[in-house]
Amino acid sequence: MSAPLVTFDDVTMTFPDGTVALADVDIAIQPGEFIALLGPSGCGKSTLLRLASGLETATGGQTQVGTRQIGYVFQDATLLPWRTVRKNVALFAELDDLSAGETRERVDHALGVVGLTAFEDHRPHQLSGGMKMRVSLARALVNRPKLFLFDEPFGALDEFTRERLNDDVRGLFLRERFTGVFVTHSIPEAVYMATRVIVMGARPGRVIGEFAVPFGEERGEAVRYSPEFAELANEISQCLKGAMA
Amino acid sequence: MTAGVGTPVPRRPRTSRRSLTVILPIAFGIAFIGLWYLTSTLLLSPSRRFILPMPHEVLVEAFLTPKNLLALLGPLGTSSVIAMLGLAIATVIGIVTAVLMSQAKWVEITLFPYAVALQSIPILAIVPLIAFAIGYGFESRILVVVLISLFPIITNTLFGLQSTSPQMRELFTLKHANRWTVLTKLQFPAALPALFTGLRISAGMAVVGSIVADFFFRKGESGIGLVIDTYRNQLNGEMLYGAIILASLLGLVAFWVFGLLGRLFVGSWYRPDAR
Numbered sequence: 001m002s003a004p005l006v007t008f009d010d011v012t013m014t015f016p017d018g019t020v021a022l023a024d025v026d027i028a029i030q031p032g033e034f035i036a037l038l039g040p041s042g043c044g045k046s047t048l049l050r051l052a053s054g055l056e057t058a059t060g061g062q063t064q065v066g067t068r069q070i071g072y073v074f075q076d077a078t079l080l081p082w083r084t085v086r087k088n089v090a091l092f093a094e095l096d097d098l099s100a101g102e103t104r105e106r107v108d109h110a111l112g113v114v115g116l117t118a119f120e121d122h123r124p125h126q127l128s129g130g131m132k133m134r135v136s137l138a139r140a141l142v143n144r145p146k147l148f149l150f151d152e153p154f155g156a157l158d159e160f161t162r163e164r165l166n167d168d169v170r171g172l173f174l175r176e177r178f179t180g181v182f183v184t185h186s187i188p189e190a191v192y193m194a195t196r197v198i199v200m201g202a203r204p205g206r207v208i209g210e211f212a213v214p215f216g217e218e219r220g221e222a223v224r225y226s227p228e229f230a231e232l233a234n235e236i237s238q239c240l241k242g243a244m245a
Numbered sequence: 246m247t248a249g250v251g252t253p254v255p256r257r258p259r260t261s262r263r264s265l266t267v268i269l270p271i272a273f274g275i276a277f278i279g280l281w282y283l284t285s286t287l288l289l290s291p292s293r294r295f296i297l298p299m300p301h302e303v304l305v306e307a308f309l310t311p312k313n314l315l316a317l318l319g320p321l322g323t324s325s326v327i328a329m330l331g332l333a334i335a336t337v338i339g340i341v342t343a344v345l346m347s348q349a350k351w352v353e354i355t356l357f358p359y360a361v362a363l364q365s366i367p368i369l370a371i372v373p374l375i376a377f378a379i380g381y382g383f384e385s386r387i388l389v390v391v392l393i394s395l396f397p398i399i400t401n402t403l404f405g406l407q408s409t410s411p412q413m414r415e416l417f418t419l420k421h422a423n424r425w426t427v428l429t430k431l432q433f434p435a436a437l438p439a440l441f442t443g444l445r446i447s448a449g450m451a452v453v454g455s456i457v458a459d460f461f462f463r464k465g466e467s468g469i470g471l472v473i474d475t476y477r478n479q480l481n482g483e484m485l486y487g488a489i490i491l492a493s494l495l496g497l498v499a500f501w502v503f504g505l506l507g508r509l510f511v512g513s514w515y516r517p518d519a520r
Contacts (some may be wrong), residue, residue: 055415072419078412082434082514093432095420123514 004028005066005147006052008170012060013047013205021047022058023204031146034173034180034181038187038236040244044205045183049149052181071145071178073153077132079124079139086120089138101234103142110138113172130161134168141176148173150182166193174217187233187240192224199236201243209239295482307487317472317484321491324455324468327383328499331390332451336444338391339398346399347406347432348424365397368454372461383465386458393454394447401443405436438515441507448499458493469495 006029013022022044029035029137037045050056053072079088089110093103111117114134124132133154140148149167154162166189173180184190190197191213199209211232215223223229278300285299298306307313346353368389375385409431417427426430459470467475469492476485 018391053419053420070419074415076410076412078410078416080413080431080434082437082511091416092420095417095422095426125514125516 002031003066005031006181007064008048008051008061009064010061011048011051011058013051013056013064014059020204023206024061025205027198027207029179029181031179032177034195035182036190036197037181037183038185038190038197039200039205039240040185040202041202042205043183043202045200046099046151047205049181049183051149052147053149065147067141067146069144069146071140071143071148073133073136073140073148073150075152075155077129077136079123079132079135079232081124083123083149084120085116085122085124085127085135088124089120090143091139092142096132106142106144107138110141113141113175114138114168128161129157130165133157133165135163137168137172141172145176145178148178148180150180152183152185161181162189169193183236187236188224188229191229191233191236192219197236199239199243201240208243209236211236211239252452267460295480297455298482298486303483303486303490306483312459313484313487317469317488318492320467320469320472320488321495323466324452324459324492325495327386327458327468328390328448328451328455328495331387331454332394332444332448332499334387335391335394335447335451336398339395339443339447340402340440343399343406343436344428344433346403348428353403360396360399363392368393368457372458376443376461381464383462384422385462386455386465386468389458389462390454393457394451397443397446397450398440399443401446402436405439406432408439409435423437438511440513441503445500445503445507448503449496452492452496452499468499 001196006027008025008027010023011022012020014020025048027035027048037048039045047056049072051058052065053070054065057063078179080091083091086107090103090107093106098106108117111120114137116131116138117129119131124135127135137154153169154165157165169180169182170193172178180193182190184193184194194213197211197213198207199211200206201208213232214228281297281300283342285294287296307317342356346356370491373391374391379385379388406428413431413435414427417431422430455468456470456473459468459472460474464470469488473485473488473492476488
């Protein structure tokens with residue numbers, strides 16, 4: 001097995017008010033994995049993403065990330081409302097001082113991948129919630145991420161839009177071959193998206209279970225409604241309930 | 246990937262509301278002028294009618310007599326120049342102050358009480374001080390305008406600079422952007438709608454300030470405030486009302502111009518009802 005891309009080694013996170021967000025978390029993420037971090041609110045799953053991206057530093061233990069090309073998608077699209085779609089997608093290229101040509105190439109590619117080329121001159125207020133999230137995805141893609149962090153990205157959207165966007169993310173994963181970490185509190189979503197589901201418990205936040213997902217790369221309705229899918233979801237559910245009891 | 250998720254949000258039809266925003270103020274204006282005529286003719290005896298001359302008398306005397314109109318327009322121009330200069334200075338000072346406050350909490354904590362004090366001190370109370378310090382000239386009139394119009398620019402700009410969400414700032418933190426980048430690419434654009442709100446309020450205040458200053462600082466070219474005072478002393482009702490109407494129009498135009506500028510600069514993206 002190759003060296004892990006992300007390692008959390010005995011990671012502890014205590015906030016200034018004394019809340020223990022993470023206690024002794026050990027996770028190793030291999031290149032090419034798509035991890036779903038699943039757990040109730042307050043289990044520190046978003047904190048793990050913040051640590052991996054460098055937005056925060058753990059109070060104990062080691063966090064190691066083997067790349068600086070990180071994509072991060074927040075729960076909200078977090079677009080700059082005064083910028084057009086194209087300028088929003090170009091933000092990180094701009095902050096990295098990439099050349100105009102390089103920026104154009106990356107932005108064109110990212111807009112194409114999320115299917116928003118025709119909307120490049122629109123402003124965020126002219127877009128639907130789902131389209132805004134896809135702009136947010138495209139913006140992260142401009143980093144050419146080797147590690148892609150998703151912090152409950154589509155939680156605010158309706159079920160239908162959310163499923164389509166999840167398929168989009170799956171498509172991106174297969175195409176761009178990044179390593180994904182996807183925070184969610186939905187069991188079916190975790191199973192559908194991930195190659196491995198890591199279940200976390202709250203107070204303090206810790207890892208309480210791990211499940212390899214046996215389905216292959218092509219996942220559609222056939223997988224979503226298969227008995228194996230239901231069985232795995234049920235197992236994970238039992239694991240979560242055991243921790244909460 | 247498909248392009249099918251969602252479609253552009255269509256704009257609301259606004260025609261009916263827009264026609265109402267034209268009809269209602271006009272109807273009110275007509276009613277107001279009617280009331281004016283009634284008061285002037287029914288309540289005032291002819292010997293006291295100079296207190297409220299009838300609208301058409303004001304129109305003919307002050308606006309349709311070229312000599313009289315010029316006597317009003319010159320001072321109006323002077324007042325406009327003073328108001329604009331003062332407002333420009335207040336804008337620069339206000340934006341710089343707000344930016345400094347947004348960059349360091351201690352600057353905000355230190356200066357904000359004085360900004361509030363500036364707003365609360367009656368401008369008339371410090372006029373003698375201004376006269377004492379820098380005299381009765383042009384500069385003093387501009388200073389009054391600056392003092393009266395500064396506060397809304399500071400508070401609104403500061404509010405705008407601080408209106409960005411933590412997540413928006415984190416986008417920049419992810420790339421280790423420095424303060425200048427965050428200020429120019431995030432905070433300042435985000436502050437523009439609020440800045441224009443402040444400018445619109447301050448533009449009206451600036452006109453008030455320049456008229457008030459005219460009453461006290463009489464050196465140099467007369468402004469519309471001085472003209473108002475003169476006609477008041479002469480009991481020249483028609484010209485007095487003419488001057489007051491022009492001064493009010495100046496305030497309206499200032500308010501309107503900055504509203505228009507605001508729409509021009511941020512109208513393409515800013516939706517006050519859906520932030």
